[in-house]
Amino acid sequence: MNKKIIFLRIMLLVLLGQPIMPSLAQAVPNMADHRLLLFFSNNVLGELEPCG
Amino acid sequence: MGGLPKKAYQIKTITADQKKPALILDSGNLLFKQTTVSEPQELIKASGIMDIYQHLSYDAVAVGSQDLAAGLGFLQDAEKKGFPWLSANILDTAKKPLFKPSIVIKRAELAIGIIALTNPAAPVPPGITVAGWQNALSGQLAVLEKTCDLIVVLSNLSDQDNADLMRDYPQVHLLLSTSRDQGNIQPRVVNNTLITQTYSQGKYLGMLDIDWHPRRPWAKDFAQENLLLHDRLSVLDRQILRAERSNTPSGTVAAKLQEFRLERQTLLEKIEVLKQQIALSENKKETSSSFQHSFIALKRELPDDPEIADRVRKIKDRINNHNQESVTTNPQQNQKNLPEKDSKPKGYSGFIRCGECHAPQTEFWKATGHAQAYQTLVQQRQNFNLDCLPCHVTHAGKSAKAGMPKIKENLVGLDPVLQRVGCESCHGPGFGHVADPGHVRTQTKVEEKVCLTCHTEDHSSGFDYKTQNPKVSCPAS
Incomplete structure (x- = not known):
């Protein structure tokens, strides 16, 4: 898999784990x-x- | 009762137990008993008190008129070291405040503005200007009321000025006063301001547990008024009953009965109005700020904070050592100032001369605490402390002459026979009686007022003349 795609997927997972609104x-x-x-x-x- | 070690223990313990933010304030007249300083030991003590206050993290202390007794420089030196003196109306020649006029402290998510006012009517040392309080207060309020949730005034003003302040400045939420005559003032709301203070000489620690809601005034306490009205009502009911049962009807009784019934009717109407106010205030409770208060009596049996107790001990040691050194390094200078060359003050003979004719009485006295009074000070290394000495020797401060420095009067050359509470402490100076016993009499019966010279509430709490006097009354000749 493209390194860029792996990086983007990881970043997406990290971002989804964060609460968006306080x-x-x-x-x-x-x-x-x-x-x-x-x-x-x-x-x-x-x-x-x-x-x- | 009283004392900084006990106060420190209470502040530390309560703050730790309740886990609430705390504010520690003093409204002034902290350092000196008088408006002038007559002995160096007063300065040692005052410096020590300021050190302890700083150690306890006092947030603000008003400059009271008596705090100025040692001059401005004494307070300003402490201020430079971080002592939180405040005064909005002690001004320099350019009419600028010489101390911080106010501070804003953030605590309990509140901006708390604290202003201090010094009494312009009280005597202060020459060269110090204490200006009128109204302009100073208006100027500070103009700034603070825009930014602060709670405004506190530390007031060294007179009772009348405090009343005027509460009438004219509803922006002030809390007034902590320093009225010498009033003792503990139960907190009460006047207009929009809560006023309170403690008894003098550090005998009590005042505490307010405040639930403050910005822009919501204090809840009025109608319960106390209700109690008073009901008390009066029950008295009236008894008086009416007695008058109605009276078997001797007369014009006077009938008139009195009529008077009681009228007052009862008025009282019932007042109670009815109050009931409605109480009901309304119950609904308003949610929208009011409230407080609970206590005056903690710093009784002898309360524990001391060990760290502050150690600091106090060191200050007292410093006082004792200073006075002892001043006596031993300058004996000649001190002797020059003595009223007489005799080592005894005028009129006194000492217990040995008394014992020559009154042997059984003197032997009895030797077994009393009075005979050991000076030794207790020696054991505590306080036998040069002028605060303590007067009541532990014969004569001393009790008959000190005006203008005679206490240190010389009490310490220098005082004959060892007078270093105890001797016969003449109670019966009066005996020199004349010794010289001419046939004609000059001493006071044989010792009245209560003589004992109360030293056995005051401050130093001998609960002293009872009737029970204590027999313990020291000499046997009859």
Whole structure:
């Protein structure tokens, strides 16, 4: 068989194995996932730890 | 309670357990108790705190007015090393901000804009200009509201300014404040803004678990209001019942009954309106942003993060060594500043003189913790730490004279007989009594307020005078 035809057939097989369109999950960002932990402090006033 | 090692443990553990992105913020007044710095050890401690905050990856820290106590350069040096100081209204002579006014942080797939405001009304060292907050905030919001999903203000402003801010700037979603008088502020939504803060001195760690939906306001919490209305209703019902059962009908009782019934009717109408609001808010839940909150009390029994505990230990060692060296390398200079040549502060005699006439009492005292108070500091290598010393020696900071540097007052030449919580700590200076016991009396009964000078909630949590006083009360003569 012609080398060119073999090469084209292999390439065709490789291409067919790839998904053509991205999945729906990839196309639409996950809008609900904005959960965030916020730690906060204020007026620490130079305290490292209490006196022992 | 409190302390950075406990705070670090909580942040690390919760973040690891919950596997959610975290943001760590501080709204300022981090470094100093006062608006001026009187001792070098305060600078050592402040530098150490900034190192620890950086190690914990704090995202932003507002410059509070008290953070300026050591001058701009002190904060700017830390900023150059990557410390995340923010202030939108500390300006140079050309009216440009001296610190980053705001930052945008990408987290949880959100662009979070953080702005910091310093209190323009609070005293600051000369040469520093803290401008009005409104212009600074408007300028920052004009940029951030176009690009950010969530806008946070770290506010060092007064309560009135915070109220004005929430009224006039609904673009601000979250306000973290620094009001000294208010302690932990339960998060509440005012207009469009959620406001909260923690108690001072690092006793609590505030935490918000936020489910944020851009362009959807916070859900209003009607449940609390509903509870309050029902509480009042049950009180009124009892009062009405009591008045109706009253066997002595009089004009006053009848008038009161009428008053109760009217209030009850108004209350029922309010409850009905609230019911409708609750039903509506249930439907709106899907379209609102929401949060859960907690104030984690950093109690003594909570674990420490070992790495931060080690850093804190090293800072305290540095403080102790610095003070010890300053005493031993400059003894003459320090002696010159002493109020008297006597090694005891004015008016004090020491427990040995007391024991000459009050032997049984002195022997009893020797077996109490008060007699060992200084030794506990020696064991912890903190016997030169001015934060701790005042309550571990006789007299010290409790009677320190204004203008007398604490280090000289407490450390230099303090007679070893006063290096303990001696008789005169509770009964007052005894020099006059020793000289003329017939005429000069000391305070025999020790009132609670004397104990509370040192046994504060901060340093002696849960101290109870009635149970503790008998343990140190000397036997009668």
